[in-house]
Amino acid sequence: MTLRRRGEKATISIQEHMAIDVCPGPIRPIKQISDYFPRFPRGLPPDAGPRAAAPPDAPARPAAASAGRRSPSDGARDDDEDVDQLFGAYGASPGLSPGPSPARPPAKPPEDEPDADGYESDDCTALGTLDFSLLYDQENNALHCTISKAKGLRSEGLFSPLHLFRSRQANKLRTKTLRNTLNPTWNETLTYYGITDEDMIRKTLRISVCDEDKFRHNEFIGETRVPLKKLKANHTKTFSICLEKQLPVDKTEDKSLEERGRILISLKYSSQKQGLLVGIVRCAHLAAMDANGYSDPYVKTYLKPDVDKKSKHKTAVKKKTLNPEFNEEFCYEIKHGDLAKKTLEVTVWDYDIGKSNDFIGGVVLGINAKGERLKHWFDCLKNKDKRIERWHTLTNELPGAVLSD
Numbered sequence: 001m002t003l004r005r006r007g008e009k010a011t012i013s014i015q016e017h018m019a020i021d022v023c024p025g026p027i028r029p030i031k032q033i034s035d036y037f038p039r040f041p042r043g044l045p046p047d048a049g050p051r052a053a054a055p056p057d058a059p060a061r062p063a064a065a066s067a068g069r070r071s072p073s074d075g076a077r078d079d080d081e082d083v084d085q086l087f088g089a090y091g092a093s094p095g096l097s098p099g100p101s102p103a104r105p106p107a108k109p110p111e112d113e114p115d116a117d118g119y120e121s122d123d124c125t126a127l128g129t130l131d132f133s134l135l136y137d138q139e140n141n142a143l144h145c146t147i148s149k150a151k152g153l154r155s156e157g158l159f160s161p162l163h164l165f166r167s168r169q170a171n172k173l174r175t176k177t178l179r180n181t182l183n184p185t186w187n188e189t190l191t192y193y194g195i196t197d198e199d200m201i202r203k204t205l206r207i208s209v210c211d212e213d214k215f216r217h218n219e220f221i222g223e224t225r226v227p228l229k230k231l232k233a234n235h236t237k238t239f240s241i242c243l244e245k246q247l248p249v250d251k252t253e254d255k256s257l258e259e260r261g262r263i264l265i266s267l268k269y270s271s272q273k274q275g276l277l278v279g280i281v282r283c284a285h286l287a288a289m290d291a292n293g294y295s296d297p298y299v300k301t302y303l304k305p306d307v308d309k310k311s312k313h314k315t316a317v318k319k320k321t322l323n324p325e326f327n328e329e330f331c332y333e334i335k336h337g338d339l340a341k342k343t344l345e346v347t348v349w350d351y352d353i354g355k356s357n358d359f360i361g362g363v364v365l366g367i368n369a370k371g372e373r374l375k376h377w378f379d380c381l382k383n384k385d386k387r388i389e390r391w392h393t394l395t396n397e398l399p400g401a402v403l404s405d
Helices: 014-022 072-087 198-204 336-341 373-380
Strands: 131-137 143-153 162-166 171-172 184-194 204-212 218-227 236-244 257-270 274-284 296-305 325-333 343-350 359-365 388-395
Touching: 072 204, 131 204, 131 218, 143 204, 171 184, 218 236, 257 343, 257 359, 257 373, 274 296, 274 388, 296 325, 336 373, 359 373, 373 388
Parallel strands: none
Antiparallel strands: 131 143, 131 236, 143 184, 162 171, 162 204, 204 218, 257 274, 257 388, 274 325, 296 343, 343 359, 359 388
């Protein structure tokens, strides 16, 4: 409200008329509750006490001096001023007129901040915490996942499975099981091979912690997800984060492009042999097709169109493995100029005795392919007598392919 001196006629604004009509009586400013309860990070400031001490030889001052000089018209606010004297005068210099309180120095950070191993937040420890680190080895196309330890878990008999989204069981890895502990320490490194720069942009790593009982049934405890685009190539990134409840998986993905593993293929056009050399080096994280959790994989290659059906080549069968190494090379006699009209089809199969073999996955390289598959084929045509290796993703379907062995 507008303050006036003694003898002056009061001038009242429309806003004050409205306030007077609603709440008759003297109009006082509404004080915030924090004005009555000042808070300090660690008690009172070191230079403030209940009242600033005066020099021994200084004359006595009125009790209200520490709250500032008052106007004669402030008599109606005596009660409020008394409260201010009790709570608001800490740290104020005597004799200062009322006004905005001086700026406080920035509060020092708390001395007892929890470190990365403290885990003092109740929200954080609801399901437990997990420490791990990730390293993308760009040169070798490998993602190294080191699972260090967990803390504050709710179950015992623990292991930590990992898998990459946009994949099936093909890309699932797991640690050993540790029993009778709620604070397990694994210190295990699990490695995904065949990880490309494209994967690092679009893929997400999911790490979950499960409880395994004596019947080898797994009970989900918690999980975390890390988009691989957060990682820098050849740089180890360490995480110490809280586990979350199981999150829904995006079901809108195209199931026809379900990943079934990776394959490392080498291409070279040999001027000496006048032919295309196709090398099947190895596969990684293949889908398990047998009841024992493994496959018996082998690889077939075709150079199409294949009118005479003579372009089929097949590797040896590798027993009971999801990460076979073949290191086999096949030669297709063909003129360099004709390669632009050809397509290389590579398929991986699971060998079964006494019944038809199961298709695991495949990939097509050629002038009509896309992404890394097209780039690999183009680099081969462009660089004669140079061996070029690339990892490719196996999918559960090939356009126009007859998936029978």
